[in-house]
Amino acid sequence: MKTTAFDFVEMLRRMDYVRTSQHLSPVDKRAIFQDMHRDLPPDQFCHTSLQTLEIVKRILIDGSTQKATRKVGEKAKKPKHGATSEHLFPGLDENGRGSSTKEKVVNKAP
Numbered sequence: 001m002k003t004t005a006f007d008f009v010e011m012l013r014r015m016d017y018v019r020t021s022q023h024l025s026p027v028d029k030r031a032i033f034q035d036m037h038r039d040l041p042p043d044q045f046c047h048t049s050l051q052t053l054e055i056v057k058r059i060l061i062d063g064s065t066q067k068a069t070r071k072v073g074e075k076a077k078k079p080k081h082g083a084t085s086e087h088l089f090p091g092l093d094e095n096g097r098g099s100s101t102k103e104k105v106v107n108k109a110p
Contacts, residue, residue: 005049
């Protein structure tokens with residue numbers, strides 16, 4: 001299997017598609033770039049296009065090591081009904097299962 005520079009140009013187009021896709025999260029894009037990097041052919045199979053292979057490797061590594069950037073949205077709004085943590089989690093220091101409803105069984109010997 002001989003890989004040429006034309007094959008790598010097609011791969012660059014696919015990488016650009018992944019990079020600009022609106023349907024993929026940054027984490028998904030990074031995973032795809034890592035998989036693409038692992039699927040590259042060895043140097044022995046592309047001896048006529050080693051420079052192009054190195055360019056593709058560099059782009060894949062740069063794309064896979066970029067940190068995922070989160071979009072900064074609006075800050076959390078205060079609830080309108082005035083709920084606070086005391087109302088949401090009453091009695092945090094109490095028994096979480098509640099009180100026992102069964103009576104304790106005691107053997108009463110006659």
